[in-house]
Amino acid sequence: MAGITFQGVGKTYAGNVNAVREVTLEVADGEFIVLVGPSGCGKSTLLRMVAGLEEITTGQISIDGRVVNRLDPADRDIAMVFQNYALYPHMSVRENMAYGLRNRRTPRDEIARRVDDAARMLELGPYLDRKPRALSGGQRQRVAMGRAIVRQPAAFLFDEPLSNLDAKLRVAMRGEIRRLQRRLGTTALYVTHDQLEAMTLADRLVVLNGGRVEQIGAPLELYHHPATTFVAGFIGAPAMNLLDARIEGGRVMLAGHDLGPARGPEGAVTLGIRAEDMHPAETGLPMAVDYVEELGSGRIVHGAIDGQPVALALAPGAALPAHLALHIAPEALHLFDTTSGKRLPDALPRPARTGVPA
Amino acid sequence: MQKIKPLDHLILILGAAILIVPVLMAFASSTHSAAEIHMNGLYLAPGSEGVATYHKVLTQRGGFTGEVTGARMLLNSLILGVGFAVGKIVLSMMAAYALVYFRFRLATPIFWAIFTTLLLPLEVRIMPSYQVMSQLHLLNTYTGLIVPLLASATGTFYFRQFFKSVPDELLEAARIDGAGPVRFFIDILVPLSRTMMAAIFIIMFVYGWNQYLWPMLMTTDEGFFTLMRGIKTILQVWVGSQIPDYNEAFALAVLAMLPPLLVVLVFQRMFIKGLTESDK
Numbered sequence: 001m002a003g004i005t006f007q008g009v010g011k012t013y014a015g016n017v018n019a020v021r022e023v024t025l026e027v028a029d030g031e032f033i034v035l036v037g038p039s040g041c042g043k044s045t046l047l048r049m050v051a052g053l054e055e056i057t058t059g060q061i062s063i064d065g066r067v068v069n070r071l072d073p074a075d076r077d078i079a080m081v082f083q084n085y086a087l088y089p090h091m092s093v094r095e096n097m098a099y100g101l102r103n104r105r106t107p108r109d110e111i112a113r114r115v116d117d118a119a120r121m122l123e124l125g126p127y128l129d130r131k132p133r134a135l136s137g138g139q140r141q142r143v144a145m146g147r148a149i150v151r152q153p154a155a156f157l158f159d160e161p162l163s164n165l166d167a168k169l170r171v172a173m174r175g176e177i178r179r180l181q182r183r184l185g186t187t188a189l190y191v192t193h194d195q196l197e198a199m200t201l202a203d204r205l206v207v208l209n210g211g212r213v214e215q216i217g218a219p220l221e222l223y224h225h226p227a228t229t230f231v232a233g234f235i236g237a238p239a240m241n242l243l244d245a246r247i248e249g250g251r252v253m254l255a256g257h258d259l260g261p262a263r264g265p266e267g268a269v270t271l272g273i274r275a276e277d278m279h280p281a282e283t284g285l286p287m288a289v290d291y292v293e294e295l296g297s298g299r300i301v302h303g304a305i306d307g308q309p310v311a312l313a314l315a316p317g318a319a320l321p322a323h324l325a326l327h328i329a330p331e332a333l334h335l336f337d338t339t340s341g342k343r344l345p346d347a348l349p350r351p352a353r354t355g356v357p358a
Numbered sequence: 359m360q361k362i363k364p365l366d367h368l369i370l371i372l373g374a375a376i377l378i379v380p381v382l383m384a385f386a387s388s389t390h391s392a393a394e395i396h397m398n399g400l401y402l403a404p405g406s407e408g409v410a411t412y413h414k415v416l417t418q419r420g421g422f423t424g425e426v427t428g429a430r431m432l433l434n435s436l437i438l439g440v441g442f443a444v445g446k447i448v449l450s451m452m453a454a455y456a457l458v459y460f461r462f463r464l465a466t467p468i469f470w471a472i473f474t475t476l477l478l479p480l481e482v483r484i485m486p487s488y489q490v491m492s493q494l495h496l497l498n499t500y501t502g503l504i505v506p507l508l509a510s511a512t513g514t515f516y517f518r519q520f521f522k523s524v525p526d527e528l529l530e531a532a533r534i535d536g537a538g539p540v541r542f543f544i545d546i547l548v549p550l551s552r553t554m555m556a557a558i559f560i561i562m563f564v565y566g567w568n569q570y571l572w573p574m575l576m577t578t579d580e581g582f583f584t585l586m587r588g589i590k591t592i593l594q595v596w597v598g599s600q601i602p603d604y605n606e607a608f609a610l611a612v613l614a615m616l617p618p619l620l621v622v623l624v625f626q627r628m629f630i631k632g633l634t635e636s637d638k
Contacts, residue, residue, distance in 0.1 A: 053530050074536035086527035090549040099545070100535035147535075 002064030002077075002154040003029045004050065004187060009059035011045050011211075019045045020211045023059070027189070032181055034190045036198035037208035037234070043191045044159055046208070050189060051080050051157050064154050074103075079148035080157040083164060085140045087132040087147075093119075094128040097146045111150075118146040121180070138169045145177070149184070156181065158190040162197065174200060195235050199223070207231050229341040232272045232334065238300055238311040240334070241278075245271035252333060255306035257285050260330025264344050272334035275300065275313040281327035287312070289322055381615070388412075388608035395604040407605065415609045426580045428588065428610060435567055435584040436617060441504040442566025443559045450513030450558070451551065455543055457514070458521040459529070469518065476511040480572060488575055498579040507572065513558050520554045521547065556625040564618045585614040 004027040011020040020042040027033050035043040048054040050061055052073035060067055068076045079100075087096050094115055101111045119125045122142040132140055141161060148156055158177070162170045178201055181188050192198050198205055199219040207214040207222065207230070215227040219235075226232035232240040245254040247269050252259040254271060262269075278285075285305060293300040294316070301312040301320065312326070335344040379402075386401045389408030395401070416428040456462075457469050480487075487506045496502030524547070532542045570586045577583070583591075592607045 051530075051534060053533070073530075073533045078534070080531070080534050082527045082531060084525065084527055086525065086531040088528065088531075088546060090546075090552075099532075099537075103536035103541065147531075 002187060003027050003031075004155055004189065005060075005062045005065075006046075007060040007062075009046070009049065009061055010057050011042070011049060011054060012057045018211050020049070023213055025206060025213070025216060027187060030185045030187055032178070032188045032190065032201060032203045033206060034192060034198040034202035034204075035206045035208060036192055036195060037214075039193055041208040042211040043193075043208050045211075047157050047159055047189055047191045050076075050155075051078055052076050077154040078157055079151045079153040079155075080159065081141075081144045081148050081161045083160040085132070085144045085164075087140060087143055089132055092129050092131055093124060093135070093143050093146075096132065096143055097150050100147065100151050114150045114152070115146075118149045121149065122146050137165050138173060141165065141173060142176075145180070149180075153186065155187040155189060158188065160192055161190075162192075163194075170197075177201065196237060199235065205235075207234060209234075225343070226272070226334065227343050229270055229272070229336045232336070236274065238275045238313065240272045240274050241310045242336075243271045243273070243305065243308045243310070244338070245269055247335075252335070255285065259285070259328055259333060260348075262333075262335060262348055263346060264335070268338045269344070270336040270338050270341070272336060273310075273328060273332060275311045277332035278310075278312050278326045278328050280314070280324050282325065284325040284327045287324045287326055289320055289324060292320065381612075384608045385612050388605050388612055390605055392601055392603045392605050396601045411605050411609045412613075415606050415613070426583050426588075428585075428613065430581070431583050431585045431588040431610075432613060432617075434582055435586070435614070437500060438503060438569060438573065438584060439563045439567035439617065439621075441500065442507065442569075443562040445504060445508040446510040446513045446562045447555050447558050449508050450510045451517050451548075451555075453514045454517035454521055455547065457518055459539070459542075469514075472511050472514055474511075475509075476515070480507065484571065484575065491576065498577050498582060500582075503573055503576050503582065504566075507566075507569075510562070513562065516558060517551065517554060520551060524550060553628065556628045560622055560625050563621050567614075567618050585610055589614070 004025075006023050006025040006027075009020060009023045010018065012018050023046060025033075035046060037043050045054055049056050050063070050068075052068065052071060056069050060069055062068060063076060063078065088099065091099065097115045097118060098111045101114065106114075115128075116125075119128055122145060124139070124142055124146060127135060127139060127143075132143065135143065141164075144161070161177070162173050165173060174197060177190075190198075190201060192201075202219055204217060205219055205222050206216050209230050215222055215231045217225075222231055222235050226235060226240065229242055233242060243254060245252055245259075245268075247253070247262050247264055247266050249266075250261055250263065252262045252269070252271060259271075278287075287303050287305045287310060289301055289303040291302050293302070297316070299314050299316055301314055301324075303310055303312070303324070305326075312324075330348070333348060335348060336342060337344055383400050383402055386404050387395055388411055390401050390405035391407050394405065416432075418427060453472070457465055491497060491502045491506060494502075496505075528546060529542065532546055537545060568586065569584070570590075573582065573584050574587060589607050589610045592603050592610065
């Protein structure tokens with residue numbers, strides 16, 4: 001068990017393609033870090049650099065205080081779970097789990113003990129002598145995790161481990177991974193493109209975009225204080241509404257409505273509002289309703305404010321009129337620079353939200 | 359339910375007959391005496407001389423020196439067939455492993471160089487090969503018979519394609535599991551290639567079994583005669599009033615068919631099993 005340190009880590013592929021640039025990150029011992037971002041953002045490359053499957057072009061990665069840049073994957077004291085499981089098809093579940101230990105010349109009884117422990121933890125006992133092809137997707141995924149657990153590594157690396165499972169199983173396995181990691185207290189790096197998976201699993205999230213870190217922080221911190229429009233648009237379902245607005249005379253103006261005071265440069269600004277922060281009221285910002293997604297526990301209303309698409313989260317209830325008037329609390333506004341997409345931290349007179357809702 | 363189409367069946371039956379009748383004819387004729395065959399032509403019904411003919415063919419010493427028996431020739435053919443098949447599989451697997459998994463410059467040109475040799479049949483290089491073996495004093499040895507033909511572009515090509523279809527994650531998982539290049543090859547690739555090996559074994563065994571020109575050049579000692587040469591020898595006695603021992607030639611031909619048939623039957627089952635059980 002150990003921390004992982006990234007220092008200015010970068011990866012350049014042949015042809016000067018920068019897949020990862022200047023990633024600096026300190027992962028504490030036992031922490032569950034999720035690397036999240038759209039496909040092609042470099043999250044898998046970053047993980048594979050930790051694993052030793054990709055060379056590190058610049059910077060340094062250390063595991064447990066030891067620089068691992070030039071170490072073989074086998075010597076880095078990590079275990080990896082792959083998206084397609086990568087189980088050895090000709091070996092039984094037991095052999096699959098034991099293979100890494102056998103190669104390390106672990107004593108036979110020690111191997112048997114660890115495999116049995118892992119099998120009990122993952123409820124794989126009845127399947128130990130089966131071949132992977134005789135298992136379901138969820139069971140295969142558990143075998144892949146078992147293979148990682150028996151090694152008792154310094155860190156687990158997960159590369160989109162749940163993408164091949166159906167939605168229901170994915171939720172169940174998500175919980176299982178989280179419980180398992182808490183129980184073992186092993187540092188974990190987890191790559192996913194699914195923001196929901198990222199939010200629910202992570203102690204801290206690392207949002208990547210185009211090979212760069214956009215923001216690092218706890219899930220709710222990112223949710224409530226996105227540092228860029230990219231993070232705002234990526235985290236949360238529905239994503240944060242991003243609207244073109246203006247600051248005029250120290251007020252945030254949208255579609256001719258005054259939404260509250262703002263400091264900062266006059267002119268165009270990107271306004272972010274969470275779908276659940278807008279409430280229908282007697283008077284307010286006019287919104288044209290386009291269509292409604294009923295989710296049972298709530299509903300998502302899609303429409304437009306001033307011709308810009310907007311999603312609104314409401315409690316279930318009566319049918320909606322074609323036009324709504326919305327009230328938005330001034331504290332619920334997020335302002336971003338229109339060109340750089342960066343948050344304007346001092347533009348609003350107080351933090352966008354105080355306290356963390358239960 | 360599907361309708362039975364008489365015409366389709368007729369075509370299938372005809373096709374089967376075309377393939378089977380010559381074999382039946384060879385077997386039936388081998389159970390008649392040479393004189394009967396010479397007078398009446400080929401037979402479709404078995405005769406009475408079968409046991410005697412096969413016994414004679416397997417045990418009687420023949421050839422110019424009167425040293426070599428049918429059993430001996432059968433053994434030689436087997437050694438050649440198995441030696442070819444096993445040697446080619448081992449060699450081409452290792453070559454393909456190097457080509458696919460090791461990043462070295464010119465890997466692709468080297469592969470294409472190997473691949474183009476597919477276009478050159480053995481006969482093209484048979485004289486230089488002979489000379490090399492002769493200078494190495496390997497004429498009339500099993501080594502000389504087998505080794506020069508071991509390099510196999512076909513096998514290398516098949517294994518290369520197969521290795522390329524093995525998911526990269528398997529290699530990566532093995533690397534993280536601490537398996538070095540040799541370990542990965544033996545523990546993962548070889549077991550995964552079983553079906554491929556069976557397929558190549560069938561092809562190469564039959565190829566080796568049917569070799570005619572090369573053994574004829576390489577060996578003068580009749581102790582190294584193969585079945586193929588044995589058949590030829592029997593039919594070469596057209597001198598004076600002697601008629602060739604057709605029945606013996608047929609008997610040898612039937613015997614020559616059995617081992618490849620056996621190999622195909624055994625490995626085909628494995629081959630199909632491997633294909634249908636794969637989970638990809």
